[in-house]
Amino acid sequence: MKGFRGRFRGILEEVDRKRDARGTVLRLSGLGVVAGLLSAALVMPWAGSTGLVARDAAASFMALPGDIEVPHLSSRILLTTDDGTPFAEVAEREREVIGLDEISPWATKALMAIEDDRFYEHSGLDLRGVLRAATRTAQGDMQGGSTITQQYVKNLLIETAENEEQVEEASARTLGRKLTELRYAIDIEERLTKDEILEGYLNLSYFGAGAHGIEVAAKRYFSVSAADLDPGQAALLAGLVRGPSFYDPLNNPEDALERRNLVLDRMVATEMLSAEEAAEHKVKDLGIDATPRGGSCSESDYPFYCDYVMRWLRGSDLLGETVDERDQRLVQGGFTVRTALDAAAQDAAQEAIDKRVPHEDSTKFAAQALIEPGSGRVRGLAQNLRYGFDDEQVGTTSINLSVDRADGGSTGFQAGSTFKTYTLAAALEKGMGYGTSFNSPKSMSVSGMANCEGGTMASWNVRNAGESDEGGHNMISATKGSVNTYFAQLQKRVGLCATAKMAEKAGVHRADGEELGVWSSFTLGDQEVSPLNVAASYATFAARGEYCEPYPVRTVTDDGSGEELEASTRCEQTVKQEAADGVNHLLQQTFNGGTANGLGLGRPAAGKTGTTDSAAYAWFAGYTPNLASAVVVGDVRGGEQNPLQGVTIGGRYYGIVYGGTLPGPIWQETMRGATAGLEAESFAGSPSSFGDPDAAPPKEKEDDSDSDA
Structure with missing residues (x-):
């Protein structure tokens, strides 16, 4: 073995001298000799002979692919706002x-x-290093x-x-x-x-x-x-x-x-x-x-929006057809993502939330999503809780409370009376007019409703909230007052299944990914949903019945080649335009003596309050023709166990938090700031087929055969 190593050294040094004399790198012919000898030296401890092994190893070496790709090195992913201002750098490496x-x-x-x-x-x-390595390898140490x-x-x-x-x-x-x-x-x-x-x-x-x-x-x-x-x-x-x-x-x-x-x-x-x-x-x-x-979203100016974008990229086919391809692209980085984030809208939402629900002094939370009707572009996601991973630290969370669980969010929050909007849309689409009236007492029992499988639901006891008036109501007055007993009867008249199907057509789905539960109290919003989902569904009405799937990315540009990929979304006319226009008319009335009184924007707007049973959560969802938003307020420990009753939030005491008392002002301030640079567009006029747009409620209480008082 020692003699072979001596000959090996001599041949290698001879090749090295010839290379130095030529002043150039080894050519493949010389490399074959070196590779064969190297292989023989390394393999010999396990082989009984050298000739055939060396020859075969050299041939195998020469057959190996030699052209290795030198890629654009993995680096950061730059996220910018819609106007190109950077707000995050994310890097797996x-x-x-x-x-x-x-x-x-x-x-x-x-x-x-x-x-x-x-x-x-x-x-x-x-060659010196190779000989040293070969010697040690021969001694049993690779x-x-x-x-x-x-x-x-x-x-x-x-x-x-x-x-x-x-x-x-x-x-x-x-x-x-x-x-x-x-x-x-x-x-x-x-x-x-x-x-x-x-x-x-x-x-x-x-x-x-x-x-x-x-x-x-x-x-x-x-x-x-x-x-x-x-x-x-x-x-x-x-x-x-x-x-x-x-x-x-x-x-x-x-x-x-x-x-x-x-x-x-x-x-x-x-x-x-x-x-x-x-x-x-x-x-x-x-x-x-x-x-x-x-190099992470935690360092971003807008960490929750950043997290939403990164998760969306992994789920979208923009970066590849398979998850593995997308993961590899995200690890590699080296591209710039122009997002749909509107910094003015985002900052307005954050300021409005922080002012009214500070993160430092309680377990209460507020979360808001903003989306552009007719495009699905997510313009902002804000919440009072700061981005962090310490569960013991009050006021921080890594959960994006504005989005679905699959997007890094929670399992959602019951949406309360914001769901009454879908009952209105279902009724209008079936041809019912604004004058559809019911005697709506403070409490009543409603029976005879059927779910989508045809099963008859048990009798449902429903009562009005403290912010509602009993008596005779039509669509306009009941919407303004958010009258529970009216909407229970309207849901029965239009059909429980039809109401749930309308919600789905508008884009509603549960935040936990499960199927919507179709039961009697559907119209009162007992489904757990996210603010982004509610905002997107309300944007459907703002866009006159066209639902657009939310998305946060405009373009992805490769930093090396400059190649640009443009993101898009799925938009579809899911609600009849006439019905959507009718909903827009009805929800505009809430700002005029209704539950949203005093929350107007000084431009055409539509909106709906929502307060769940026992004030577990409070909501406000509303929109202009060019921006929709939804706000939820609750307790991170669970609203059902910690309702919004007898609470002090932001230095103000609330006997009970309604949708119009805390989420409403957050929505109003946000939307005023977010729409400041947008044209003050008007909604389409009220369709004449639905009757008098200013129809007064019935003067006398009416009995209704669809309900049991």
Whole structure:
């Protein structure tokens, strides 16, 4: 074996001399010889002979693919508002790609000293390192002998891996992996300059603590740019690439200090640093001045909207047809997302919520969603609770209370009387007019309703809330007063199933992903929904019956190629235009002596209050022709157990919180700010087929055969 290693060394050195004499990299013919000999040396400990093994290994080596892709390195995803203003940077692999001229020379010297001091002399295969590795491998210890170029190749394979299996293959300590790595390294050396390889390596390498690339690493550990690293700092970072966890200066400072000093010693040994300078830095501590990890929605100006966008991208086919493809694209990053976020609308909503439901002093929450009718663009998502992951800290949550559970939200909140709107739409679509009247006492029992399966529902006892008036009512007066007993009878007249189907046509679905429950109290909003879903359904009426699925992204632009992908949504006429126009007329009346009295915007608007049973939650949902919004207020501990009765919120005492007393003012202030820059559009006129748009309620109470008093 010793004799073979001697001949092996001689042949390798002869090839090395010929290469140096030519002043160029090894050609493939020479590489075949090297590869075959390398394979024989590495395989011999397990093989009984060398000739056939060496020949076959060399042939296999030459057959390996040699053209490895050098991708655009994974980096941050930039999110901007609709007008192009950045508000978030998100990175699965936090990285800032910089040029070699932006990196301290000490960093390159430290790296070469500890990893590959002959980097500028070899062509991807360091023959001395190979012989050393072969000797140790023959002794039973698989050794790398990897050059910086080979390590760069390994990192590239990990970077471009599409699944965990490919990551494991790229990291496996096997002969096959080493040969593949070597074959690619030779290709890289032929295509790139040494400086390009070094630059790529330093940008690609992982330095621990979520820092990919030397620029982020310098900021993470020392709060400086890579250009400003001194020899000691550079030595610490160079020492990390072989074992980021083991030499982690944040959690294993003693090991990190020992490793740093070893790198400094190697810098002296390779004449890259004087002994005096090394000694000066070795007596210093690590000098850690850490910068917290960035590159996440938690660092965003609008963290909940950011989280919603990232989840939407993963679920949309905009970045790929499969989840795996989209996940890979999100990990890779390197693109800019222009969202539908309107900063003015978002800020107006946040200010209105924070003023009335402060997050610091109670367990009460307020959440709001804003959406553009006719397009589905989500213009804002706001809530009083701040973005955080400490369940013990009052006033923080990682749950986006404005959206469905599947989008990072909650299981929803009962929507109260905002659901009466769907009963109105169902009645109008069936041809009933504004004059449809019922005697609506303070309480009553309603029987005979059937669900969508044809089953007859049990008798339902319903009573008016404190904000409603009993007596004779038509659609207009009952909508203005939100009269429960009227809507119970209207729902029976139009049909319970028809009412639920209308809600679905408008876009309503449960926040927990389950099917809507179709039972007697449907019209009073006993379904758990999200503010975004309610806002989107109300936007259907604002758009004269056209439902548009909510979406938060306008375009995705690749930072490298400039290629732009435009997002779109599904819009469909789901409600008859005439019925939607009728709903718009009815909901405008609530601002004129109704439950929304005093909450007008000074421009055409429609809206509806909602208060659930026992004031577990309070809502206000409303819209102009060009913006819809829904607000919910409740208690994060559960509104059913902690109702909005006898509570102090924002320094104000409430005997009971109705939709018009707290959510309504939040909605009003938000919408005034959010629509300030929008044209004051008008709704279409009231359809004549529904009768007198100002029809007064009946003067006398009427008996109705559809109900049992």
